[in-house]
Amino acid sequence: MKASVIVFPGSNCDRDVAVSLAAASGTSPRMVWHAETDLPKSDLIVLPGGFSFGDYLRAGAMGARSPIMRAVIDAAHAGTPVLGICNGFQLLTETGLLPGALMRNAALKFVCRDVFLRVTQPDSLFTARYVQDQVIRVPVAHHDGNYFADAETVARLEGDGCVAFRYCDGAGSVGGAANPNGSINDIAGVFDPARRILGLMPHPERLADPALGGTDGQPMFASLVECLS
Template sequence: MKSAVIVFPGSNCDRDMAVALTKITGNKPLMVWHQETDFDTVDFIALPGGFSYGDYLRCGAMSAKSNIMKEVIRRAEDGVPIFGVCNGFQVLTETGLLPGALMRNANLSFVCKDVKMTVANNDTMFTADYAEDEEILIPVAHHDGNYFADENTLDTLEGEGQVAFRYNEDINGAQRAIAGITNKRGNILGMMPHPERMIEPALGGSDGRKLFTSVMNRLS
C-alpha cells in the first residue's frame, strides 16, 4: 500500500504516522508539504495530529485552506481513503469533508492519556479487522476534541452507521461520546484518538494496528 502523510507547519505527529505506516505496510509514505499542489498517486492519505498553524483562528481552519488540501479534497471525491487524526480530524471538518466541528474540551483542559473506546461500527474499510463492539485502548492528546453537531446531523450519523468509535467514558464532552466518524461514502475517517501510537506492545499496546490493516486488506 502506497501512502502519503500531509505535513503542515505545526504538525507534530507526522513522524508517528510515518513510522506506523512504514512498519505496517512495509513502504515509507510520501511526506507532502502543505505548500505543494500535487503528489504521486497513492492508495491512502493521512492528515496527522499536531497544532497546525499554531491552532490560530480555529484548530484546522487555516490548514483547510492550504494549497495541498485542494488536491486532497479532489482525491477524496475520487474515492481515495483519507484518514485524519486529532488535528487531522479538525481539518476534515473545516474542509467540509466530514460534518460537525471539534470544540474546546468541556473541562477547558488539555487531556493526554490512554482511553478505552468501543468500535461502534466494524463494517467500514477502517474498522473491518476489529470485532463488533470491541473495546480498544488508544491514546488521546488534545485540547479541542469535543465533537459537536446539530441533532439532525447526529441522528443521520447514527442512522447511517457513520459513528466509527465511541469513548467509554466522558473524555472531552463530545456529543454521544463520539470519538470518530466516517463520511457517507465510507472512504474518509476522522478521529481524535491516535491509533498510530498503539501499533506494537513496545508502545504500550497494539490496538491501533487493526485500523491500518483493515485498510490494507480492503485495498489488496
C-alpha cells in the same frame, strides 16, 4: 499500499503515523508538504495529528485552506480514502469533508491520557480488523476534541452507521466519566457516508507497536493494508 502523509507546519504525529503505515504495509509513505499543489497518486491520504499553524483562529482552520488541500479534497471526492487523526479530524471538519466541528473540551483542559473506545462500525476499510463493540485502548492528546454537530446531522450519522468509535470505560460502558471531552453522543470518530473518510480524535498510531506499551491501534493500519493493497 501507497500512502501519502500531509505535513503542515505544527504537525507532530506525521512521523509516528508514517512508522505505523510502514510497519503494516512494508512501504514507507510519501511525506507531502502542505505548500505543494500536486498530490502523488495515493491509495490513502493521511492527515496527521499535531497543531497545524498553532491552532490559530480555530484548530485546523489554516491548514484546511493550505494549497495541498485542494488536491486532497478533489482526491477524496474521487474516492481516495482519507484518514484524519486528531488535528487531521479537525482539518476534515474544517474542509467540510466530514460534518460537525471539534470544539474546546467541555472541561476546558488539555486531555492527554489513554482512553477506551468501543468499535461502533467495523464495516469499513479502517476498522475491518476490529469486531463490533470491541473495546480498545488508544491515547488522546487534545484541547479541542469536543465533537459537535446539530441534531439533524447527529441523527443522520447515527442512522447511516457513520459513527466509528465511542468513548467508553474499560468494561465497554459508553459515556459518562469515560467521555474525555464532552463530545455529543460520546462520538470519538466519524465516517463520511461512503465510509472512505474517517476522522477520529484518539491516536491509533501511538499504540501500534509493543514497544509503545500497546497494540490496539495496529489493526487500523492492518485493515487499511488488507483493503487497499
